[in-house]
Amino acid sequence: MAESERYAASVAADEVKAEAWGELMGVFAANASPAQTVRGAFARTWGEVDPADSVWMHHMITARDPAAVVAAIDRWMASSTGKQAPGQMHLSRVVAGGVGSPSHIVSIGYASMAELERWQDGLVGNEDYAAFIDAAGAASEYHGVNMALRLKTWGNAPMAVGAAR
Numbered sequence: 766m767a768e769s770e771r772y773a774a775s776v777a778a779d780e781v782k783a784e785a786w787g788e789l790m791g792v793f794a795a796n797a798s799p800a801q802t803v804r805g806a807f808a809r810t811w812g813e814v815d816p817a818d819s820v821w822m823h824h825m826i827t828a829r830d831p832a833a834v835v836a837a838i839d840r841w842m843a844s845s846t847g848k849q850a851p852g853q854m855h856l857s858r859v860v861a862g863g864v865g866s867p868s869h870i871v872s873i874g875y876a877s878m879a880e881l882e883r884w885q886d887g888l889v890g891n892e893d894y895a896a897f898i899d900a901a902g903a904a905s906e907y908h909g910v911n912m913a914l915r916l917k918t919w920g921n922a923p924m925a926v927g928a929a930r
Contacts, residue, residue, distance in 0.1 A: 805857030805870050809835060811842045812853035818874030819915040820881050825867035825908035826901075833904035834869065841897035846888075851880050867908050878914075 776782045803823075828834045838856065841847040852875045859867050875881040888894040 802861075803859060803867075803870065804861045805859050807855055808858050808869070809838075809856045810853065811838060811855075812850060814853050815874070815876070818852055818876055820875040820878055821913040821915070822873045822875075822881070822910055823913065824871040824873075824910045825869075826871060826905040827866070827868045827908065828905045830904040831869070834901060837897055837900035837904060838871075840900065841893065844893035844897070846891055846893035847897070851875060851884055869905070 776786050803825075826834070835856065838854065842850065842854070852873060854874075855870075855872045857870045857872065859870060875884070
């Protein structure tokens with residue numbers, strides 16, 4: 766979070782960066798409408814962090830018992846099915862925004878849509894997954910999910926940098 770604030774301050778203090786940022790935001794405003802804004806801070810990571818993951822599912826939850834949510838994810842990732850999970854999973858505390866005013870976001874990254882679909886199709890009727898959903902559901906309120914497809918990045922891969930801390 767502090768790194769993000771330092772960067773924002775550096776942009777504001779540098780006339781060339783500030784002008785370029787303003788131009789970029791102008792292009793966004795002319796061509797897109799924001800669907801949501803959320804800012805989180807990593808709390809925990811599971812799986813192998815891979816900056817190449819480009820398909821992300823962000824599940825918004827309000828944790829009634831954050832420790833129980835972490836325990837449910839730990840049990841899931843230690844299960845025979847969870848050990849086979851592709852990609853990476855991150856639990857973030859919500860600092861601002863989000864769908865349904867969540868307290869946390871569970872973000873799951875995949876290498877491709879094909880990987881995500883194969884994995885999710887394999888979870889239908891899976892006992893390990895059902896136990897995870899039951900435990901997570903008992904400890905949290907589910908608000909919904911959004912999917913993000915990363916098309917291009919410039920500079921550092923933020924997920925890898927943030928998750929490595």
